[in-house]
Amino acid sequence: MSSTKATAAALPIDRGWAWFVLIGVHVSFVLSNGYLTALGVFYIEWKDYFQTDATATSWLLSLPLLVASPLSFFVGILSSSVGIRWIAMTGAAVNGLATILGSRTTDIRQLYVCTALSGVGAIMMISPGSIVISHYFKKRFALASGISVVGVSVGQMLFPPLIRVLVTMYGWRGAMFVIGALQMNGVAACALFRPLKTSVEEDKPQGERSGNSSPMLSSGNEDCEEEAENSSTETQPAKSRRCSGYLKVFTNLPAMLNLLSCCFYATAAIVNITHLPARSKEAGWSDDQSAMLLLVYAVFSVVTRLSNGWFVDRGYVGPIQLQLGAIAGATLATFLNPVSDSYAYLVVNAILTGSCIGMSAPLYIVNMRLMVGASELPAALSLIWGVVFFFNASGTVIAGKIFDLTGNYVAPFLTAGAIFLICFLLLVTVAVVKRRRDKDRRRLERAV
Known part of the structure; x- marks a missing residue:
């Protein structure tokens, strides 16, 4: 030991x-x-x-x-x-x-x-x-x-x-x-x-290891060991356990709900990124001013992506709670985008939207890590990037079709707001399911 x-x-x-x-x-x-x-x-x-x-x-x-x-x-x-x-x-x-x-x-x-x-x-x-x-x-x-x-x-x-x-x-x-x-x-x-x-202890979600209820506060050193470059040195049981983890992730209800929420998030987020400059031009502002909105969006997205991890890692706020707040803010900002054509209003809206959407992207990865075991994690993270790529690509097409049908950018942003709302409700379900499972686990541990 x-x-x-x-x-x-x-x-x-x-x-x-x-x-x-x-x-x-x-x-x-x-x-x-x-x-x-x-x-x-x-x-x-x-x-x-x-x-x-x-x-x-x-x-x-x-x-x-x-x-x-x-x-x-x-x-x-x-x-x-x-x-x-x-x-x-x-x-x-x-x-x-x-x-x-x-x-x-x-x-x-x-x-x-x-x-x-x-x-x-x-x-x-x-x-x-x-x-x-x-x-x-x-x-x-x-x-x-x-x-x-x-x-x-x-x-x-x-x-x-x-x-x-x-x-x-x-x-x-x-x-x-x-x-x-x-x-x-x-x-x-x-x-x-x-x-x-990761070593074998650890086919549990991160929050359930070694009796530590907060994975963000544990050192995690006990979960890791050196891996040989050549995977042929692994034992057959280890390989079998690892391969079964790729399929096991599909039976993990919180993880699948989190993944489904990510699908809606990727669709709604790309609508904002794609149509923000066009929305500004429709309001009568110049090409340079419209491009500046996208730059403002990107800058605040970078800031929140870098800073949110500091609060989560120090235990000031839980990642799921912070994710719920970020998606709620993105929902509100997207719904309110068509309210005014004022350039100052559009700048403030871009700041709020960029901050909330930027914060959410890494939190999907963090929350997924809390919900799956070590053998499931590679599959879970790969699935997140798979749905992000697919729904980013399809979201632009959906937004374009809506614009073609309506002739303005009000409907695409309202649609994106509704998609964000679905995303938020799914995350609420994830939080409820995970909390219930954690209570059941603690009850069993006390019984033992």
Whole structure:
């Protein structure tokens, strides 16, 4: 027992190498999903060059997310069997090569293939990144999740101006080639993912381990041990237990309700991001003022993604309670968006919306970790990214259809508000179910 504790104490949990891993995950998010969210800057360039209509060109923006979504679950399985680091490094190479090859395409169908490969590479980086963060961080997991996910927002802010400069200097082909070369640095970032794995105690949700009711206050060192690079050294029972965990997650009611809530969250959030500038232009404001709204949204989204983990990790507020407050704020802000066309009002609305939506994204990961056991966690985190990718892609289409039917942006925002409300009600159900299960568990422990 003392030897086990000494080994656990020597692991870099919440300290040392863990922060280098976090830097690698953050950079991988910037270069993968952060780039994919900025592809709209190429939209006009591609449309003019290939002489295609808006629908055909729009597929170039949605295809990476739609392709990545169904692959996410299998990437989680491969990460545990082949190795987190190797899957992530391969994904980074695919991500960069896809962009470089896209710069050489002469037909839009070839570009479809390249953008789809970008989605494949992105999910091969993002899912392993979330999994390795859950291994290295225990007490500071919420903070680490926020720092990793904020990489998407950093990419949203960095890539659009960079792409515009590169297109002006080298054309869209040269811009894609340079960005692809930049993305190849993701291989080095993912090489930092030295793997750890949870030990056997721990096929329980984090909040139920070692008698500690608050997973955010436990050190978690006892849950981790060094993992060999070659998974073939694992015993057959360990492999069997791990594989069964991927299917077991589908029987976990709180986890599935949390995942369903995430589906609605991703749909409603993308409506705000996509149509905020267009809503401003409809109100009569200039292109520059409309773009500034999106920048305000992104800045406050970054701030809340970074700061919410600090409050959760210190136990000032529970992650589920904070998530409920954030979704309630997003619901209110989205419903109230069409109330006024005043630019000052739209700025304040963008601040509130960006703060609440930005806060919610990493909390879905934190809450999922509270609801599943160690063997279920890779599948659960992969499923979260799968639904985020799919419903981000489909949400833009839904909002566009609503606009086409109504001719204004009031209906899309009201629809997004209603979707956020459903998301909130599902989270309330999650909180009730989890509290009831925790009470039953404590009752059984007292009986024993």
